[in-house]
Amino acid sequence: MIIIFYAFAREVSVFKKRLKNRRRISVNQLRGFQTELEGVQVVAIPTGMGMARAGDAVRKAFEAFPDAVLSIGTGVAGALSNGLQPGDLVFADRILCQEENSSRVKQVDHHAGRHIQDVARRLRSAELKFSTGAIFTAQGVLNGIAAKREAKNLSGAIAVDMETAAIAREAERRGVPFVCLRAVLEAVDDEIVTAPAIDEHGRVRPLSAGAHFMRNPHELLRLPRMMRNLARAARSLAEALPIVISGLHSLATESDLEA
Numbered sequence: 001m002i003i004i005f006y007a008f009a010r011e012v013s014v015f016k017k018r019l020k021n022r023r024r025i026s027v028n029q030l031r032g033f034q035t036e037l038e039g040v041q042v043v044a045i046p047t048g049m050g051m052a053r054a055g056d057a058v059r060k061a062f063e064a065f066p067d068a069v070l071s072i073g074t075g076v077a078g079a080l081s082n083g084l085q086p087g088d089l090v091f092a093d094r095i096l097c098q099e100e101n102s103s104r105v106k107q108v109d110h111h112a113g114r115h116i117q118d119v120a121r122r123l124r125s126a127e128l129k130f131s132t133g134a135i136f137t138a139q140g141v142l143n144g145i146a147a148k149r150e151a152k153n154l155s156g157a158i159a160v161d162m163e164t165a166a167i168a169r170e171a172e173r174r175g176v177p178f179v180c181l182r183a184v185l186e187a188v189d190d191e192i193v194t195a196p197a198i199d200e201h202g203r204v205r206p207l208s209a210g211a212h213f214m215r216n217p218h219e220l221l222r223l224p225r226m227m228r229n230l231a232r233a234a235r236s237l238a239e240a241l242p243i244v245i246s247g248l249h250s251l252a253t254e255s256d257l258e259a
Helices: 011-015 051-064 111-123 145-155 164-174 206-215 217-258
Strands: 002-006 022-027 030-037 041-045 070-079 089-098 105-107 130-137 159-160 178-186
Touching: 002 011, 002 051, 002 217, 011 041, 011 070, 011 217, 030 051, 030 217, 041 051, 041 217, 051 164, 070 164, 070 217, 089 111, 089 145, 089 164, 089 217, 111 130, 111 178, 111 217, 130 145, 130 164, 130 178, 159 178, 164 178, 178 217
Parallel strands: 002 041, 002 070, 070 178, 089 130, 130 159
Antiparallel strands: 022 030, 030 041, 070 159, 089 105, 089 178
């Protein structure tokens, strides 16, 4: 069994719609869906936004599905590299996070080197373009272009999110190999429209959102572009995820035969 973790439903909406045999699941206070893809049992679990919520959801998921042998972190990310544009795929070869209450950055070890190499090879064989590099998991939303530039200088990462490090840590504790594939939502010089309305845990604050748009009505004009970018990112993930799942399953099968 492979478990896929994502923050919110729209990230995997296109992938989900393409599945013919999916069913809803509700287990251990988690809601998601389950399917079979080319003979592989796949469970998809939303974590919510932010490291705390992601860590809690992943712990519950591994408790509910102890037979999971592989895990995937997916969803959208912000670009920290000038060369990345909305919809571009990012495949993590390193996962970095900022220590709490510190400017120090550390690497999260998840021991999936062979899996990363094999999946990257399969993506290339499928002629899917992607960038490989470090993904930086921030403690909160990077509000503004300057904050993203600072994160780039601090970490050297090519993209940023708010969940991957927490997922990787829990997978490491369970001894479950983990890979991360994300799609870019906004370029490094683009701002997230709703960033001021999101708290440090990644939750949207409705009152703050309303007040923010009342003070900055021009930002409403940027919402359609953000939704288009999100749709583009979801399509990119829908193309790549089946290949990643198939590749990981094949590698796991090979390992079983060798054992």
